[in-house]
Amino acid sequence: MLTINTERLLRLLDNLAEIGATAAGGVSRPALSEADMKARAWLKEQAEFYGLNYREDSAGNLSVILPAEDANAKTLLVGSHLDTVPNGGRYDGALGVLAAFEALLTLKEAYRKLPYHLECISFTDEEGTLVGLLGSSALCGTLTAEDLTAPRGGRERLLAGLKRANLTEEGLLNAHRDPATLAAFLELHIEQGTRLEEANIDIGVVTSIVGIRSYWIEYLGDAAHAGTTPMDKRADAFWGAAAFTQQARDMVMERFYPGVINIGAVELAPGAFNIVPARARLALEFRHGSETELNAMWAELQSLARDIAQVYNLSVQITHSGSIPAAPLNDGVIAAIEHAADTLGLSHTRLMSFAGHDTQNLSRITPAAMLFVPSVGGISHNPREYTRARDVVNGANVVLHTLLKLAQA
Template identity: 40%
Template structure:
């Protein structure tokens, strides 16, 4: 192990702590939605850190950060690069590892390659994707890169708090036309690999150091909007009401029964419900239910979407209300590429880390990148399997193991000879 290039563990851990302070709330969690004040401050800090290290930071039209080393790219800048990275936005009251670990480890790996003047056969670039957590749309930044958005689509996006993406984006200095022009073509990225916390209990329970992700689930979601009639809460008899909230409640309680019909691996979640006009003494005229659903197989996720749609239509018909279904494009399931998976295993073995294959039940930007380039993911253990909460924790040793495995994987994918000379699989 002593002959292998490694990350600066102390620097990486310190960066994680610093980034975790942006958007820290009184409950100990992190509130850092993309383009929020906390996010913009975090991006400014991250950019300044990269520039100080001699790296170049570019911002694409949708707001993704692309970090590179000009000196390492001399003579090879025209070759398709190896990408690595994740996101730094957080769910409400989230943790400090989900996304930031993969983003900061990617930058740390690039920084170490830059510091050691490692000769590469193709560029390595670190990417920080915007809005992976779907405040405005599932995997927004990587979706823009791989499938693209038209300006009208972006105009329609709204955040969890009801803000218009177009307004928030413009306030942060963004331009919708530039965002709509963002698009990668197949072959423009040689390979992609993402380090991430597991967000589940398997690796810790089995005492395994590194998970080699086999595939990522298909993700769907959107808004179901019931439209009834506003009436006085005291003077309107119960049997004369068209209560949109009751329709929403009826719909939500039907969702669990749909899961077995689409397969045991299906999941469906409702995390946001909005009522309008929002008065305690007014029968609600409108109720929105934001739905998230997933399955390891794309066709099963599509079937689940159809079942959910049918349930909403049934509720509306039975209660004599109107309903509008606004589904986001389904993110397809993504098998991880065998070449990248092999590179991860070889890197882990060179470090003496144990591995196991593991599927991902969470969505990641890597499933979008897999549509245009060979892609893989590295998982490291999550304490008690906790994630998307202030209790989220990955131990320091696992953080460093994951970052070192990522570094070795990047060296293999960029076709550079690892420091130990005999470990390369190419």
């Protein structure tokens, strides 16, 4: 059975981890930083060394290419990202790019020609030091000029990065690729959680990437003297907010598993020891892999918010703050991953991704899916991020055999 070159893959991972290495044993390679530019140059050198071509699109997405015999064949994209969060780890993103690269080398050396051009791709700024999922949004044609005017990393940093990489905003907005030329997309990533480790399972097959909805929930009551106002005469906005927080948690745990909910900020006004709060504002966010479930969660959360307002003699105002739709992944690619894991004798389970990934963008334009390998202790975005060598190798072999399976389809 064809398998990847274990020693080479582990060496490539070690070599890449030296670029932007931190004293704590992690990696700092923020998008379009000097370190990121070095990592890109390094991958190009590796491609040249092993006799593969590469190309960079106008969003800075870097691809190493193993062409099909037929020049008009579609392209099967496989990859992840070379950038990291500041003071991040060695595996997040890097694993997916290098496993894809190693799979291409293995196929090349085995003289295996597939009916697709294979492209090992590293997307620009997955992590959001600048914009977040920047390169994949550009490639998928969903990036807008507004996304670039007030980026989360600041406008100055974005412009400095673009300049360093010889990229332009115009180029970013024109990097969109014709979906008709694409066959599929596949991404290998570390889990960044403990589900696989706890269940002692080799491979997680991602069925969907969760959608995220954010709202402000604002309870309004009456400011009053915190000593002289009898308890049963108060309209305490925080009582409503606290009851909502607790009951929303119970409701989501009981009825919407594996969905999650978070109240990430609480603001009280006027805000003093001796004043009953007139206003309590909650930053509510919830996630699920199914839009149907997200809709049901939202319907229940709204009626809960209103019921609680009545109980505590308050009014409630709800304001939408943002939504990212859930991204269900492709059944055909999911089946190919599972087939590959079976071929290799690896255990696997289906799960949702609760973190965002470039795959969610690609899934909107081409059949896409992703797989996870275990993260020790679930630690990620941290210098102590670690995935065992055997899991690194398992993941890369599943990538290789998924490509082979997709080639038969």
